Structures are given as structure tokens and as C-alpha cells.
């Protein structure tokens with residue numbers, strides 16, 4: 375009989391959505407690191423029964439700073455506190471031998487959706503066309519694009535945020551991704567274009583989180599494609615596309631819309647992809663698979679399965695038990711994302 379696990383929503387380790395100001399203030403990289411660190415901190419705390427004040431004291435952060443850092447409202451220099459948390463996590467793991475209890479997410483697996491994303495990107499790259507990938511949250515857009523960019527030549531994968539959504543903000547982001555060093559704003563467009571329009575053609579620019587872009591920034595991407603004959607892939611949620619349907623868009627929308635050579639649109643994950651991903655986590659118990667499939671069908675798809683399974687494994691292994699349905703349910707409840715029947 376499984377020992378009842380002691381985690382519950384009242385442990386207070388659920389993390390609310392970060393504030394808008396937090397998201398605007400910090401770079402996508404810092405936020406991604408913060409996200410991983412807060413997950414690890416919560417996982418260690420839950421499996422060791424630490425309260426917030428105990429963790430805050432162990433990390434050595436001020437009480438109010440820790441609570442702002444953890445809840446995603448801190449708007450000072452994020453990197454400093456990320457580093458403090460990272461050092462504590464490494465020291466804790468080393469000292470307690472917890473290493474085996476922090477499971478790593480599976481490496482990239484070729485799912486049906488990732489194959490469709492690859493096909494769409496290949497089209498854009500080989501025909502110097504503009505494509506749009508509008509796929510639901512957590513279904514694997516970023517992972518597929520990152521893998522595509524890492525395995526093919528002349529592919530650039532840039533991510534825009536509310537912070538870099540303007541034409542200039544986007545150009546600065548692109549310059550960094552393309553390793554273009556041009557400090558004169560007037561020359562930036564040309565310098566980026568020159569890099570994209572390499573002799574021989576065949577380059578592809580993937581712009582992730584493209585729903586953040588203002589219309590003028592999308593228009594700038596169209597310009598790169600027209601002038602420099604490179605492929606452009608706009609990747610993001612449905613909002614990237616729905617703006618083209620708006621009637622007040624005027625002629626510029628028509629101009630943009632007619633350039634979209636191919637669109638991959640999917641709101642829900644494929645059942646076979648959920649199965650493959652759950653299998654890649656090494657979960658074999660039919661009840662656990664059924665529960666995780668339910669989790670994957672909620673918003674957030676593979677991303678939700680990932681976080682829930684990681685936390686459940688950590689708690690189960692911390693108690694020396696094999697992963698069971700109770701651990702998954704408790705992990706899901708503890709993450710406090712949404713109630714599941």
C-alpha cells in the first residue's frame with residue numbers, strides 16, 4: 375500500500391502566473407531560466423517538506439525578495455537572484471544526493487506534429503516562402519523549431535517577447551541571433567538582410583512567439599523575404615493569424631496574407647503524440663498513462679505532462695516508491711494549474 379504523500383495545495387508551493395510587468399521587464403532567456411529554477415526549488419521543497427521561509431533562509435535571500443522572485447513579480451535584476459537559487463539547488467543536490475530524484479525531461483522525440491512542423495519549415499526554407507505555424511500552447515513548437523535550427527545549416531531561430539515586439543526591438547533580437555554587429559540603427563535592416571540573403575540562397579528565419587509582433591514588424595519580415603529571398607516562418611499561437619482576418623486591417627493585411635505560402639494550424643495535440651511522450655518519460659502503468667493523457671488534453675499539452683511527471687517522479691522517488699497515480703494527482707493538484715476530475 376502506498377504511503378499517503380503529504381503534499382497538498384496548502385503547502386503554498388503553487389506558483390501563480392508571473393505578472394505582466396515581470397514578463398516585460400526581463401529577457402526571454404532570464405525568464406526561461408527563472409521558470410526552471412522555481413520548478414526545481416518547489417520540487418526540492420515539496421519532497422523535503424520545506425516551508426517557504428525555510429527555503430528563503432537556506433538560499434540566503436531576503437524574505438520579501440524571495441517571495442517576489444518565486445511568484446514572478448520581482449522587477450529588479452533577475453539574474454542575480456536566479457544565480458543565488460541555482461547555487462543553492464546545486465549545493466543541495468550535491469549534499470543530499472538528490473541527483474537521482476531530479477528526472478530530466480526526455481530529449482527531442484519525433485512526434486507526428488514535429489514532423490508536420492519540420493515539413494512546413496522545409497517548405498519555407500527551400501522555396502523562400504513565408505509560412506505560419508499556429509499550434510496550441512505546449513504542443514512542441516519551440517522544441518521542434520530549436521531542433522530544426524540545430525540540425526540544418528542557415529537556419530536562425532529568434533524569439534520575440536512583449537519587450538521586443540516593435541520593429542526596432544525585433545531587429546535587435548534578430549541581430550543577436552544572426553550574430554550581426556551593427557550599432558547604427560539606420561544600417562541594421564540592411565546588415566540583417568545581407569546575412570539572410572546569403573549567396574546561394576536557402577536561409578530560413580524562424581520567429582517564435584510571433585503573436586507578440588506589431589503589424590509593422592511582420593511587415594518588416596515580409597520585406598526581408600521579398601528583397602533577400604529567404605524563408606520566413608512565423609510561429610506562435612492563433613493570434614498570429616487571426617489579425618489577418620480583422621476587417622480594419624486595410625490593404626497591408628491583404629499584402630501580407632497573400633504571401634503566406636503555407637499554414638500549419640492545430641489546436642489540440644495528436645493522441646499518438648501524447649502516448650509517445652508519456653512513453654518517453656518511462657511511464658507504463660495504464661492508470662498513470664490515462665491520467666497523463668487527460669492532463670495533456672488540457673491547455674499546455676506536452677508541457678503540462680512534462681512538469682507534472684517531473685514533480686511526481688521527484689516526490690515518488692524521494693519516498694523510495696515507484697511512480698503511482700496518487701503521485702501524479704498530487705503533483706497536478708500541487709501545481710494548481712486547474713482541477714482535473
Ligand SMILES: Nc1ncnc2c1ncn2[C@@H]1O[C@H](COP(=O)(O)OP(=O)(O)OP(=O)(O)O)[C@@H](O)[C@H]1O
Nearest residue numbers: 479481482483511512513514515516517676677680
Ligand atoms: N518533440 C518533443 N520531444 C520531446 N519533448 C517535447 C517535444 N515537444 C514538446 N516537448 C516537451 O513539451 C514542453 C513544451 O514544448 P514547447 O515549449 O516546444 O511547446 P510550445 O508549443 O513552444 O509552447 P508555447 O506555446 O508555450 O510556446 C517542452 O519543454 C518539452 O518538455
Ligand SMILES: [Mg+2]
Nearest residue numbers: 515516517582
Ligand atoms: Mg514556444
